[in-house]
Structure formats: C-alpha cells, structure tokens
Amino acid sequence: xxxxxxxxxxxxxxxxxxxxxxxxxxxxxxxxxxxxxxxxxxxxxxxxxxxxxxxxxxxxxxxxxxxxxxxxxxxxxxxxxxxxxxxxxxxxxxxxxxxxxxxxxxxxxxxxxxxxxxxxxxxxxxxxxxxxxxxxxxxxxxxxxxxxxxxxxxxxxxxxxxxxxxxxxxxxxxxxxxxxxxxxxxxxxxxxxxxxxxxxxxxxxxxxxxxxxxxxxxxxxxxxxxxxxxxxxxxxxxxxxxxxxxxxxxxxxxxxxxxxxxxxxxxxxxxxxxxxxxxxxxxxxxxxxxxxxxxxxxxxxxxxxxxxxxxxxxxxxxxxxxxxxxxxxxxxxxxxxxxxxxxxxxxxxxxxxxxxxxxxxxxxxx
Ligand SMILES: Cc1cc2nc3c(=O)[nH]c(=O)nc-3n(C[C@H](O)[C@H](O)[C@H](O)COP(=O)(O)OP(=O)(O)OC[C@H]3O[C@@H](n4cnc5c(N)ncnc54)[C@H](O)[C@@H]3O)c2cc1C
Ligand code: FES
Numbered sequence: 001x002x003x004x005x006x007x008x009x010x011x012x013x014x015x016x017x018x019x020x021x022x023x024x025x026x027x028x029x030x031x032x033x034x035x036x037x038x039x040x041x042x043x044x045x046x047x048x049x050x051x052x053x054x055x056x057x058x059x060x061x062x063x064x065x066x067x068x069x070x071x072x073x074x075x076x077x078x079x080x081x082x083x084x085x086x087x088x089x090x091x092x093x094x095x096x097x098x099x100x101x102x103x104x105x106x107x108x109x110x111x112x113x114x115x116x117x118x119x120x121x122x123x124x125x126x127x128x129x130x131x132x133x134x135x136x137x138x139x140x141x142x143x144x145x146x147x148x149x150x151x152x153x154x155x156x157x158x159x160x161x162x163x164x165x166x167x168x169x170x171x172x173x174x175x176x177x178x179x180x181x182x183x184x185x186x187x188x189x190x191x192x193x194x195x196x197x198x199x200x201x202x203x204x205x206x207x208x209x210x211x212x213x214x215x216x217x218x219x220x221x222x223x224x225x226x227x228x229x230x231x232x233x234x235x236x237x238x239x240x241x242x243x244x245x246x247x248x249x250x251x252x253x254x255x256x257x258x259x260x261x262x263x264x265x266x267x268x269x270x271x272x273x274x275x276x277x278x279x280x281x282x283x284x285x286x287x288x289x290x291x292x293x294x295x296x297x298x299x300x301x302x303x304x305x306x307x308x309x310x311x312x313x314x315x316x317x318x319x320x321x322x323x324x325x326x327x328x329x330x331x332x333x334x335x336x337x338x339x340x341x342x343x344x345x346x347x348x349x350x351x352x353x354x355x356x357x358x359x360x361x362x363x364x365x366x
Contacts, residue, residue, distance in 0.1 A: 043067040046139035048131045049113060054194040057120050058162060059129050060105070065139040066112030069104075074169035075147025075291065075329060077103040079140040079299040080116060082131060090361040097124035101296040101325075103166045104142070106198070114139070117165035117194075123354040143299045145327040147291075149173045153256040157183040157203065158270055160233060160262025161192055164199060166291055167261055171202025180204050182250040184240075186233030186262070187211070193219060200226075205250050209236035225249060233266065234273050241281035252281040258288035260332060264344060267292075268337035288332040294324035295343055301326045309343075310336040 011018075021029070046065035053059050061080075068078060084096035105115040120126045131137070147170050155174050159167040164185050171181050183203035187193055188211050199206060206226040208219035218228040227245040229236045239245050241252040260270045267290040274282060297306035307324040311334040322330065 046137045048133055048135040048137060050133060051129060051131055053129070054117065055192050058165075058192070058194055059118050059120070061116045061118060061128055061131060063114045063116060063137060063139060064112050065114055065137075068139050068141055069107040069112045069114045070109050071142050072104045072107045072109075072114065073142070073146035074149070074173045075103070075166070076142040076144045077101050077299075077328065078114070078116070078142060079138075079296075080128075081138045082127070083136055083138065086136065088130070091364055093357070093361055095127055095130060095361075097127045099138075099140075099297065099299065100124050100128075101293070101299060103291075104169065105165045105195075106169055117162065119162040122351045123358045126355075126358060140299065143301065143325055145329060147173075147259065147329055149177050150179055150257060152178045154180045154182070154250060154254040156252075156255040156258045157181060158233060158237070158258060158260040158262070158266075159183070159185050159199075160266040161187055163261035163263075163266075163291070165195070167259070168195065168198040168202050170259060171199075175202070175204070180250055180254075182248075182252075182255065183207070184209065184233055184237055186236060186266075187219075189213070190216065190219065196222065205248050207236055207240050207245065209233055233262075234269055234277070237273070238277055238281075241278065252278070253283060255282060255286055257286060258332075259291070259329075260288060261291040264293065264337055264340050267332065267335075268341075271332040271335070271337065274332070289329045290332050290335060291328045292324050292330045292335060292340065293328075293344075294340065295346065296325060299325045310339040312336050 043066050046063050046068065049062040049064050051059055051061050079099045080102050081099045082097050084094055087094050087096040089095070102116040102118060105117045107114045118125050118128045120129065157167045157171055167183070171183060174181050181203045182205045183199060184207045185199055186209045190210055200223060206221065208221060208226065208228040209231055210216055210219055211232055212230050216230055218230050221228050225248065227240060227248065229239055229245055231239065260267050274288060292309055294307040294309045298304040302323055308321045309324045309330065310319060310321055312319050314333045
C-alpha cells in the first residue's frame, strides 16, 4: 500500500530531473535498471536447496540467500516464511507458514548458503519439512545481535536439545578467539542427538547428558577428554563439578561466562541453580546469558512489540521491558522467566487447534 500510494509523490520529487532526460536513451536506462534488478534478485531472493531430517522431530533446511548469509554473525537469526501465493493448498487451506524466528546454525558466506535447524513445535515449524528444493522463501535478516565473542576466557556453553544448533557457530567462534570452551549438551532422548561433529568442533570438553528413562543408555563420547552421564542437564553439571565424571582439563570454578540456550524452563532452571546447588562450584563474579526465545512477529527491532520481554533488576527490583528481537542474548539474572512462560502460552489454544488441523490435512492426503 505504501508503494502504491507513495509512487506519485516520489515521481513528483524527480519531476525536473525527468524532464531533462533524453528519450532516445530510454533503452539504455531500461538496461541498467534491469541490471540493478537482476543484481538485487541474485543477492536477496532466497531459495530452498535441501531439506534434511536430522531426528524424528528436527530438520535442517539449507537455503541459498547470498546477502543474508554474508551478513550473519554467530548468535543472530532470520525471519523465515514461505510465500503464501505459491504455497500448496490442501482441502482449501493454504499451507503458508507464519514468520518463524530461526537462528543460523552455520553459513557458507562464499556460496551464500544458510543452514537453519528447526524443531517441529507447531504448525508453522512443521510446514518446513514440506518445502522442496527450488521453493522460494522470504528470508529477512539477519536480525538480533551477534553473540559477544570474548578473548582468552573460559566459557561454559549449555545447550538443551535444539538449543545445541545455536551453540555450534558460537562455540567455534569462541575457540577461534582463544577461549576455552566447556560444553554441556543435554537431550531428552538419545534420538534427539544431532550434528555431533559440529558440537566437537565447538568445544574443548563436552559433557553429554540424556534424561533418565527405562533402559536409556548414556551417549558414547568419541573423544577421550569428553564425559557423559544419564541425568538432566543440571544433574550433569553438578556431577561434573563434584568430579564424579572423572578428571577434566576445565574445572567449573574456571568458568568466567555462561551461554545458556534451550527451552525457557531449562534456562530458568540454570538461572536458579547458579545461586543454589551450583553456587559452591562457580566464581562469584561469573556472568551468564540466555538466548531468549520470546514470542516474535516482525523481528524488525521495535516495530510490533510482540517480542517485549520483562526484566527485573536483581539489585533494585525495578521492572522494565526489552525487545528480544533487538538482542536475543539477555542477562539470565534479569529475565523474568514466569512472565516469559506466560507470554509463550498466550496463544496456546489457537496453536493446538492449528496443529490438529494440520494433522487432519496431512492425514487426508496420505
Ligand atoms: C531469537 C529466536 C531464535 C530462534 N531460533 C530457532 C531455531 O534456530 N530453531 C528452531 O527450531 N526454533 C527457533 N526458535 C523458536 C521458533 O521460532 C518457534 O519454535 C516457532 O516460531 C514456533 O512456531 P510454530 O508455528 O511451529 O509453533 P506455534 O504453534 O506458534 O507454537 C507451538 C509451541 O511453540 C512455542 N513457541 C511459539 N513461538 C515461539 C518462540 N518464538 N520461541 C519459542 N517457542 C515458541 C509456543 O509457546 C508453543 O508451545 C527461535 C525463537 C527465537 C525468538
Ligand atoms: S518482534 Fe516486532 S518489535 Fe520485536
């Protein structure tokens, strides 16, 4: 609407200049305009290259989007959507996704390829597995902030399930800047483990953990320095701190900074444990951030306010709000996790209905 209503005003701005143009040279001007459009199309239009299933609930979508790939820095994310006008229609329902916030798992800046690893949570993320090579996508971004890459520190990464996809590029960048990285990678089920080599490249020491369940076996580490345990991720951190998993080259008390990425409940649990059961093993001055998955809409840093996240100053109790799409990395001690959880549940009835409707549509096709 802005373009349709606005173009006469723009044309008027250039009225005098347009009068001086030589009509005989119009075809030259058309040629250079076409060249500009071709260049913009090649840089900005995004196309699906491949869709790979990594686990029963996680897929990787490889997308070619050259400029968006070049601008990426670890920790940042994109707003991804298929095109409604080209989406398949099943029983009268257009299978168009809402704009999804997806972090770049890795990018190849030369070939312009972005890897997006997606957990199938609800109807939009489930639609990603139906995308085909060659499908055009809308890839807006990058947005958010690059994660701060320190130098020569000891950094603890804590990744829960899908959160591990976000940690690969962060861990690799941290190691390249001379940091030591201890990486706690936790999963609900053994079948949730993916991209082990990437996790190895992102860490000096890994502590694998899988939640207890009847008959569950510990994840087998490939490297001698790595450790493993059956337990939730907090139990694994505590066991490691107590030395129950054996000697390692990085102690918990060496950790300067933590980067925690997982569900809001997992990040809330880590926040709390740092001042309770893990407190005796951590430097009092260590810092910790989480990559906060607020509800998202525009992801354009302040346009819609859907991503507002409540913070509480731990010293003064002052309450204030931040835009998570401006900066997803937030001080764990400030995030009000009960509020975040309530915000994430605000559309729960509609989400459940949409999910059931998608089941129905896909079943009707089978
Ligand atoms: C900065 C950021 C980066 C993200 N990166 C990734 C990523 O790399 N890979 C990935 O799989 N997911 C990522 N997410 C989460 C992803 O955007 C949501 O899972 C997705 O939008 C859910 O949409 P849906 O329609 O499938 O589910 P819905 O039907 O909308 O919801 C299903 C469930 O997902 C939860 N949910 C909805 N929106 C979000 C959200 N924004 N964040 C977390 N949970 C949500 C709902 O509370 C509900 O429980 C990221 C989110 C943010 C904010
Ligand atoms: S998502 Fe719209 S302002 Fe952040």
